Amino acid sequence: MDRTTPPFSRTEAIKAGLTPDRLAGPQYQRLFRGIYAGAGLAPDVRTRARAALRLAAPDGFASHHTAALPYGAVPPPSADTHVSRRTKTGRSVKRGLMVHLASESTTTIRFAGIPISTPEQCFLEIAAAGANLVELVVLGDSLVRKNRTTPQQLVDAAESSRGYRVRMARRAAGYVRDGVDSPMESRLLMLIVLAGLPEPKVNLILWTADGRYEFRFDLW
Incomplete structure (x- = not known):
């Protein structure tokens, strides 16, 4: 288990030979109680x-x-x-x-x-x-x-x-x-x-007669 190890349980860590002190160290992060991951893994x-x-x-x-x-x-x-x-x-x-x-x-x-x-x-x-x-x-x-x-x-x-x-x-x-x-x-x-007003159309695009982009309105 290293800094990029995906989430693992405390039980798995102990079985792998990690001590509680090492789990609490800078190489690992606690995500939930009893669940850890490598410290290099973004906690997204x-x-x-x-x-x-x-x-x-x-x-x-x-x-x-x-x-x-x-x-x-x-x-x-x-x-x-x-x-x-x-x-x-x-x-x-x-x-x-x-x-x-x-x-x-x-x-x-x-x-x-x-x-x-x-x-x-x-x-x-x-x-x-x-x-x-x-x-x-x-x-x-x-x-x-x-x-x-x-x-x-x-x-x-x-x-x-x-x-x-x-x-x-x-x-x-x-x-x-x-x-x-x-x-x-x-x-x-x-x-x-x-507010009871008519619903506008969103992002309406107007095209020219020959098919060219002309205007785009956020609300119409």
């Missing part, structure tokens, strides 16, 4: 997700906010690493870690080297966790912007779900649009729409 969302999954194995997967970030999406702020599992037994409670109970029908894929909620499932999970309407639209627009899903796929997922706060998910999915460039643009659109 993927590393922390891999560490959390050591505690949620064997059926755990990155979910909620922790699933959104590898997709390049913009979830509401959360200080915790979020993982889910389908079984009730062995759910760890650690500082900085949220382990959720998922249903048997929860859909996952393998992305960025880890098992993870699908983009649509991630959207529903964050809705169930209490995100407000604007936060969910920002999330949905960012997932679409990164080509992880489409507005219609989010609508379909919300319509077919029977989960907690599904009405909020359905309402938010109905406001998600193609072509929104940034979270601030999502918030501006929602400010306009929720």
Whole structure:
């Protein structure tokens, strides 16, 4: 085990001959209680997700906010690493870690080297966790912007779900649009729409009669 060793447990470290003093030294970093990694490994969302999954194995997967970030999406702020599992037994409670109970029908894929909620499932999970309407639209627009899903796929997922706060998910999915460039643009659109004004088109391009690019309007 060296400075680039991926997450491992304290038990594995002791079996490999590491002493508690060495684990506490500069060569290693503690990610969660009982879970370590080499100090040269960046403690980014993927590393922390891999560490959390050591505690949620064997059926755990990155979910909620922790699933959104590898997709390049913009979830509401959360200080915790979020993982889910389908079984009730062995759910760890650690500082900085949220382990959720998922249903048997929860859909996952393998992305960025880890098992993870699908983009649509991630959207529903964050809705169930209490995100407000604007936060969910920002999330949905960012997932679409990164080509992880489409507005219609989010609508379909919300319509077919029977989960907690599904009405909020359905309402938010109905406001998600193609072509929104940034979270601030999502918030501006929602400010306009929720004020009762007509919804503008985003990033509309006007072309000349002979097919040349002429103008691009942020809002029209």
